[in-house]
Amino acid sequence: MGVIRNFKRNFSDIFKKLFKKQNARIGIYGPPNAGKTTLANRILRDWTGDAMGSVSHIAHETRRARRREGVTIKTNGSSITLDIIDTPGLATKIDFHEFMAQGMDEAESKRRAKEATEGVIEAVKWLENLDGVILVMDATEDPFTQVNVTVIGNMEARSLPLLIVANKVDLPEASPATIRDAFPQHPMVSISALEGKNIDTFYEELAKRFG
Amino acid sequence: MSMQGFQMDLVSEHRLSEMTPVEKVRFIIDEVKSGKILVLEKGLSPEEEASLIEMTMRLIEPDGFSGIEMQSYPSEVDTSFIGKLLKKNTLKTRLTVIGSADQLKTLKKDRNMISALISINK
Numbered sequence: 001m002g003v004i005r006n007f008k009r010n011f012s013d014i015f016k017k018l019f020k021k022q023n024a025r026i027g028i029y030g031p032p033n034a035g036k037t038t039l040a041n042r043i044l045r046d047w048t049g050d051a052m053g054s055v056s057h058i059a060h061e062t063r064r065a066r067r068r069e070g071v072t073i074k075t076n077g078s079s080i081t082l083d084i085i086d087t088p089g090l091a092t093k094i095d096f097h098e099f100m101a102q103g104m105d106e107a108e109s110k111r112r113a114k115e116a117t118e119g120v121i122e123a124v125k126w127l128e129n130l131d132g133v134i135l136v137m138d139a140t141e142d143p144f145t146q147v148n149v150t151v152i153g154n155m156e157a158r159s160l161p162l163l164i165v166a167n168k169v170d171l172p173e174a175s176p177a178t179i180r181d182a183f184p185q186h187p188m189v190s191i192s193a194l195e196g197k198n199i200d201t202f203y204e205e206l207a208k209r210f211g
Numbered sequence: 212m213s214m215q216g217f218q219m220d221l222v223s224e225h226r227l228s229e230m231t232p233v234e235k236v237r238f239i240i241d242e243v244k245s246g247k248i249l250v251l252e253k254g255l256s257p258e259e260e261a262s263l264i265e266m267t268m269r270l271i272e273p274d275g276f277s278g279i280e281m282q283s284y285p286s287e288v289d290t291s292f293i294g295k296l297l298k299k300n301t302l303k304t305r306l307t308v309i310g311s312a313d314q315l316k317t318l319k320k321d322r323n324m325i326s327a328l329i330s331i332n333k
Contacts, residue, residue, distance in 0.1 A: 092264055093278025093312035094271055110273045117268040124265045144320040146281050150264065153257030153286045157302050182322065185288070 023070060024210050025083045027126055030136035031147045032059035032089030035167040039136055039193040040066070040086035046199070047071050052086045058102045060116035062088045065126055075203045080211040087126055088119030090147040127154050132161040132210050139166040139174035139190065143182040152183060161209045164188040165202065170195045217248055217314065217331055224253035232256075236263050240270065243279055243311050248329055254283045254307035263309075280315040282325045283307035 028036045040052035052066050065087045072081045094116050099109035127133075133155050137143050155162040164183060166176035170192035180188050189205045191198045220242065227235055235255065240263070242249055255263065260283065267279050284305035291301075308315070308325060319326040 090264065091278070092267060092281050094268070095277040095312070096273050113271070113273065117271050120268045121265050124261050124268075127261055142320070144285075144322070146260075146283065149283055149285050150257055150260045153302060153304075154261055156286070156288055157257045183285070 023081050023083045024131040025085060025129065026132045026134060026210055027085045027087055027123075027130045028134045028136060029087055029123065029127075029151050030089065031138070031141075031145055032091060033057070034089065034136040034138045034141075035193045036089065036136045037062050037086055039134070039165065039167065039191075040068075040084060042193045042196065042199065043071065043073070043084060044068060046203075047073055052084075058099070060089055060091075060094070060112065060119065062086060063112075063115040063119035064088065065119075065122045073203055073206060075200070075207045078207060078211065080207050082206075082210060085126055085130070087123040088116070090120055090123050090151065091116075092146055094120070127151075130160065132163070134163050134165055134206070136165045136167050136193075137179050139168050139176045139179060140171050143179045148183075152186065162186050163205055163209045165193075166190040167193050170197055215331060217246065217329055219248040219250065219329075221250045222252060227251060227253065227255075232259050232262060235259055236266050239263060239309055240266055240279075243309055244270075244276055246311070246314065248308065248310040248315060251307040251309070254286070254304040256304055257286065257302065276311065278312040279309055280312050280317060280327075281307065281309045282317050282320055282327065284325070285322060 028040055030036050037053050037055045044050045044052050048071060052068060053062055055061060065085055067083060067085045069083045070081055071084050072079055094113050096109040096113035099112050100106060133151060135148065135151050137148060152162060164179060164186050166179045166188055168174055169176055169190045176190035187205060187209060189202045191202050230238060239249060270276055271278055286302040286304045289301040289303055308327060314330050316328045318328055
């Protein structure tokens with residue numbers, strides 16, 4: 001009987017592996033300092049009690065992509081399970097002098113700049129392996145950056161879902177309406193990842209777009 | 212009296228369409244590193260833009276090349292009947308300006324206007 005039971009269990013495992021639906025892989029993208037890791041931390045703290053990584057006011061704090069698998073988000077009686085990838089900030093230029101201006105010494109600045117370039121390459125590579133993107137924009141900044149245009153173009157070209165997050169709406173100069181006007185063809189939700197403002201609406205949109 | 216300035220090349224859609232994506236990225240990087248400002252009539256596809264960013268990152272050196280300034284208008288999704296029928300998005304790419312980061316600076320950009328400052332003191 002043990003042999004039959006083992007056979008059944010093994011067959012069941014193989015069957016599950018063959019037909020298991022993979023979680024959607026959702027990348028958190030945006031320019032440096034838009035609040036990507038703050039949002040990733042908010043999601044993980046709300047649904048797993050954990051955190052993704054450290055945050056800093058100095059650009060390119062996240063220099064390696066971090067993946068958290070199987071994050072289950074429950075909203076309005078339904079639930080979705082996602083793999084969340086927090087990516088380094090995308091940029092078209094990185095000058096180590098900018099880190100020196102933040103108080104780092106030359107050697108540390110050069111090392112950080114080198115790591116930041118590697119982080120951007122990693123973020124670009126991830127674009128090809130995602131099922132959708134959360135594009136985080138700083139609502140106090142001009143939304144027409146090249147990084148935003150390139151990420152949106154890549155999602156449109158692949159017909160993949162995109163959710164724009166207008167972050168930092170806790171700041172008085174925030175203008176989420178400017179972001180909405182810039183990219184009216186995509187859904188947008190205004191939040192403060194730092195303070196949790198409007199975060200429930202964000203989760204509802206997340207489930208709607210990627211569920 | 213010799214004239215000082217920078218070289219700006221206006222690259223036609225036809226010229227770029229004869230190149231493979233890899234050739235396009237290489238061409239742009241080489242031209243920009245040699246100090247030229249490029250204006251691409253029809254820009255690059257989003258995938259080519261991503262490849263250009265990746266290649267740029269690989270070539271950044273301290274006290275040397277610090278990257279590029281690239282500005283393109285947001286591409287437009289082709290909403291033709293055929294496109295909808297095939298359920299495949301075709302993007303209409305648009306004008307793009309590219310230069311080295313220490314030479315070209317974007318002042319303002321919106322859906323239909325790019326305003327940039329070009330430095331002649333590289």
